[in-house]
Amino acid sequence: MSAAHVPAILALADGTVFRGRAIGAxxxxxxxxxxxxxxxxxxxxxxxxxxxxxxxxxxxxxxxxTGVNPEDVESKRIFAAGLVVRDLPCIAASWRxxxxxxxxxxxxxxxGIADIDTRQLTRMLREKGAxxxxxxTGTGAADEKKAVEIARAAPSMAGLDLAKVVSCSASxxxxxxxxxxxxxxxxxxxxxxxxxAYDFGIKHNILRxxxxxxxxxxxxxxxxxxxxxxxxxxxxxxxSNGPGDPEPCTYxxxxxxxxxxxxxxxx
Amino acid sequence: xxxGHHGANHPVLDKDTGQVLITSQNHGFAxxxxxxxxxxxxxxxxxxxxxxxxxxxxxxxxxxxQGHPEASPGPHDLAYLFDRFVAMMERPALKESA
Numbered sequence: 113m114s115a116a117h118v119p120a121i122l123a124l125a126d127g128t129v130f131r132g133r134a135i136g137a138x139x140x141x142x143x144x145x146x147x148x149x150x151x152x153x154x155x156x157x158x159x160x161x162x163x164x165x166x167x168x169x170x171x172x173x174x175x176x177x178t179g180v181n182p183e184d185v186e187s188k189r190i191f192a193a194g195l196v197v198r199d200l201p202c203i204a205a206s207w208r209x210x211x212x213x214x215x216x217x218x219x220x221x222x223x224g225i226a227d228i229d230t231r232q233l234t235r236m237l238r239e240k241g242a243x244x245x246x247x248x249t250g251t252g253a254a255d256e257k258k259a260v261e262i263a264r265a266a267p268s269m270a271g272l273d274l275a276k277v278v279s280c281s282a283s284x285x286x287x288x289x290x291x292x293x294x295x296x297x298x299x300x301x302x303x304x305x306x307x308x309a310y311d312f313g314i315k316h317n318i319l320r321x322x323x324x325x326x327x328x329x330x331x332x333x334x335x336x337x338x339x340x341x342x343x344x345x346x347x348x349x350x351x352s353n354g355p356g357d358p359e360p361c362t363y364x365x366x367x368x369x370x371x372x373x374x375x376x377x378x379x
Numbered sequence: 380x381x382x383g384h385h386g387a388n389h390p391v392l393d394k395d396t397g398q399v400l401i402t403s404q405n406h407g408f409a410x411x412x413x414x415x416x417x418x419x420x421x422x423x424x425x426x427x428x429x430x431x432x433x434x435x436x437x438x439x440x441x442x443x444x445q446g447h448p449e450a451s452p453g454p455h456d457l458a459y460l461f462d463r464f465v466a467m468m469e470r471p472a473l474k475e476s477a
Contacts, residue, residue, distance in 0.1 A: 153452020
């Protein structure tokens with residue numbers, strides 16, 4: 113399954129251009145370039161809604177070795193704006209593998225770049241700070257000037273409310289506990305508590321770990337007013353992680369203060 | 380933050396127990412410790428840069444963590460925070476000791 117060499121570039125807002133090989137979809141995307149030092153879990157990272165609007169560089173040099181599977185997802189789709197890796201092995205092998213990483217990215221319309229010096233890129237990000245970048249793959253990859261322009265024109269992460277973009281649009285009930293070898297995802301335990309979980313970009317494993325501990329979960333969208341959430345008579349309210357800048361999420365701050373205040377402990 | 384915390388190997392100190400936990404992290408913004416109200420106490424700090432990682436209210440049953448206790452990917456050192464959340468529901472009158 114040796115794919116033809118398709119060119120790709122990663123252009124940073126400061127004018128630096130990295131040239132490499134395209135993996136995933138042929139497209140152009142812009143976002144804040146960040147680096148992640150995790151050695152495993154690329155599928156969980158790609159599907160973590162907290163990476164919305166970000167191009168993720170993985171510092172671990174071999175990424176994709178075990179392919180992807182339908183179980184290791186942390187949300188309903190890939191949220192990262194792009195993936196940057198040092199080396200994508202030509203063979204992915206795992207008893208759980210259903211697809212290779214490049215096809216997974218391509219099917220999701222997400223671009224990636226391999227064969228660039230991720231150590232150099234990471235050092236730049238660490239010294240200068242995170243900055244915007246543009247990832248261009250395929251025929252567009254010849255136009256470096258345009259890629260730098262797109263990177264410079266991309267909105268700054270500061271002040272960006274992405275929680276409302278990634279949140280669920282309607283409330284839903286969650287069932288399903290954590291994964292175990294030989295069992296897969298286990299059934300929910302008999303529920304002892306009802307928890308309302310605000311979805312600002314929630315990861316499935318939060319819901320699984322709460323379900324494992326006997327929680328029945330109602331996942332609600334970002335903008336549900338606290339009075340509506342409390343009307344569900346939960347035993348607890350959980351506020352999830354999420355992407356972007358928390359500062360513009362004033363609705364979240366209001367929901368937090370309203371759900372905490374009426375539950376003052378008895379003396 | 381300059382380049383945020385993104386990774387699955389970030390050491391965090393639990394100030395209550397003195398334990399160091401290896402945690403999964405993914406954030407580009409953080410809360411300034413100097414801006415906390417008097418009813419908020421610091422429970423966890425990052426051992427990479429000293430930044431704020433965990434808080435608890437002293438007068439209400441509520442707490443918060445900056446990183447990802449659910450890991451996925453990452454080590455399970457912080458799973459006890461989910462136990463704490465459930466324990467608070469078991470004892471609604473649980474009062475955080477300052």
